[in-house]
Amino acid sequence: NAGVTQTPKFRILKIGQSMTLQCTQDMNHNYxxxxxxxxxxxxxLIYYSVGxxxxxxxxxxxxxxxxxxxxEDFPLRLELAAPSQTSVYFCASSYTDGRTxxxxxxxxxxxxx
Amino acid sequence: xxKIEQNSEALNIQEGxxxxxxxxxxNYSPAYxxxxxxxxxxxxxFLLLIRENEKEKRxxxxxxxxxxxxxxxxxxITASQPADxxxxxxxxxxxxRLAFGKGNQVVVIP
Numbered sequence: 001n002a003g004v005t006q007t008p009k010f011r012i013l014k015i016g017q018s019m020t021l022q023c024t025q026d027m028n029h030n031y032x033x034x035x036x037x038x039x040x041x042x043x044x045l046i047y048y049s050v051g052x053x054x055x056x057x058x059x060x061x062x063x064x065x066x067x068x069x070x071x072e073d074f075p076l077r078l079e080l081a082a083p084s085q086t087s088v089y090f091c092a093s094s095y096t097d098g099r100t101x102x103x104x105x106x107x108x109x110x111x112x113x
Numbered sequence: 114x115x116k117i118e119q120n121s122e123a124l125n126i127q128e129g130x131x132x133x134x135x136x137x138x139x140n141y142s143p144a145y146x147x148x149x150x151x152x153x154x155x156x157x158x159f160l161l162l163i164r165e166n167e168k169e170k171r172x173x174x175x176x177x178x179x180x181x182x183x184x185x186x187x188x189x190i191t192a193s194q195p196a197d198x199x200x201x202x203x204x205x206x207x208x209x210r211l212a213f214g215k216g217n218q219v220v221v222i223p
Contacts, residue, residue, distance in 0.1 A: 004156075031211070033211050035213075041215060042202070042213055042214060042215030042216050043157070043202070043213045045210065045211070045212050048210060048211070058210070058212075059212070090156050090157075092156070092157075092211065094211065097206065097210075097211075098143065098144065098145035098146075098147065098162075098204070098206025098211065099144075099145055099162075100162075101147065101159035101162060102147070102149075102157075102159060102204075102211050103159070104156030104157050104158070105156055106155065106156055107154075107155070107156055
């Protein structure tokens with residue numbers, strides 16, 4: 001079991017560029033989440049999904065898009081990168097909702113210049 | 114709106130003592146509450162889950178309490194060790210969402 005994997009580990013983008021952060025889990029989890037964490041701050045929920053084909057907004061969805069076409073994959077899309085999106089992005093998954101533990105990926109460190 | 118509050122100041126504690134962290138939440142009634150540990154540059158790691166009908170849960174040197182009347186959870190690390198130095202996050206869980214407090218840093222001094 002690889003758990004939750006994220007790619008890339010690091011990325012530098014120029015303002016206005018687009019990119020997709022990849023997240024894959026091999027635990028057959030229904031729930032998946034994307035967070036961002038700014039330096040010295042907590043995790044903020046961007047989007048989450050309760051199953052393939054179902055996504056919903058978290059606290060800070062503006063500037064991001066997601067899709068969930070399979071149980072395993074939950075990519076996060078940045079369409080027009082802005083300096084305010086400089087952050088560390090974590091993907092997580094859980095089998096169900098709060099009754100089961102969350103598993104986190106190693107994170108993607110994104111810098112927008 | 115729903116709020117999760119953890120003390121933003123780092124807790125410095127002598128090795129061997131008990132560290133106690135507080136998590137308060139407002140404007141909702143979670144049925145479950147989870148605690149995680151996060152080391153610098155790494156993703157959070159699950160530690161404990163407690164249900165609303167459980168007053169206390171233990172795992173090795175960790176103990177969590179859940180007071181639904183006070184809307185508060187306490188997280189204790191007994192006989193603390195330098196390896197326990199990390200940030201600890203609480204997640205009082207509404208349905209469908211894994212949302213966290215800002216975390217509370219613990220520094221265990223040898």
